[in-house]
Amino acid sequence: MTTEIKIFNEKYKQDLDHIYSDFEEFSVSFKQEAACGPGCSFCCTGSGPIDITTLEGMEILERLALMPKPMQKLVQERLRRNIRNKLHQKESECPFLQKNGLCMIYDIRPFICRRLYSLKKCGKDQGAVIHVQVNEFYKESLRRLQSLDNNGYSGHMGFILELLEDQSFRDFYLSGGFDPARIIEYGKPRKLVINCMVSGHVGETETEEE
Numbered sequence: 001m002t003t004e005i006k007i008f009n010e011k012y013k014q015d016l017d018h019i020y021s022d023f024e025e026f027s028v029s030f031k032q033e034a035a036c037g038p039g040c041s042f043c044c045t046g047s048g049p050i051d052i053t054t055l056e057g058m059e060i061l062e063r064l065a066l067m068p069k070p071m072q073k074l075v076q077e078r079l080r081r082n083i084r085n086k087l088h089q090k091e092s093e094c095p096f097l098q099k100n101g102l103c104m105i106y107d108i109r110p111f112i113c114r115r116l117y118s119l120k121k122c123g124k125d126q127g128a129v130i131h132v133q134v135n136e137f138y139k140e141s142l143r144r145l146q147s148l149d150n151n152g153y154s155g156h157m158g159f160i161l162e163l164l165e166d167q168s169f170r171d172f173y174l175s176g177g178f179d180p181a182r183i184i185e186y187g188k189p190r191k192l193v194i195n196c197m198v199s200g201h202v203g204e205t206e207t208e209e210e
């Protein structure tokens with residue numbers, strides 16, 4: 001992991017944490033009614049969107065680099081499988097989901113995972129049910145997040161991580177560069193969105209409201 005990535009993440013950490021904590025504060029009373037609990041992880045199996053921003057992807061990359069080598073290898077294998085499955089429109093569990101149903105990167109999990117809870121247990125025939133007020137606040141928070149990452153992109157976690165693993169893209173992004181034409185060939189078929197143009201449009205689907 002380069003010092004450059006660490007410095008970049010430190011620069012944004014406080015703002016990112018503010019967005020997360022504002023959302024947590026707003027939603028905490030609603031979540032008291034949730035059916036969620038430790039080890040309940042249907043929402044991590046790829047049945048719904050697991051979309052992140054490039055900014056969040058950078059934090060995940062840094063964490064990945066700090067994991068022991070065998071763990072890194074395992075996550076990388078899962079990530080490749082996840083990407084292959086997603087390209088073939090097949091569901092695939094999150095590479096960070098452990099066998100016990102817990103998240104390997106819980107403390108830095110992306111915003112989409114933080115917003116999710118459900119008033120009814122999720123399953124094949126039951127999507128997450130959340131309060132309409134929380135969903136509205138989520139959209140507003142997502143706009144803040146995407147505007148903070150305004151030279152970046154959003155989309156499926158595996159694709160964003162793969163994009164960031166490309167050294168030339170990463171260096172350009174880290175330097176504050178913005179040129180969507182550079183990634184159009186990769187991004188278009190993978191439905192990546194340009195944060196500064198479509199803020200608030202990721203991960204809104206497949207959620208019922210109450």
Ligand code: SF4
Binds near residue numbers: 037040042120
């Ligand atoms: S959102 Fe659904 S699958 Fe996820 S923890 Fe809550 S009840 Fe379980």
Ligand code: SF4
Binds near residue numbers: 044094098103106113
């Ligand atoms: S990052 Fe963690 S909480 Fe989010 S989908 Fe993956 S395992 Fe689940």
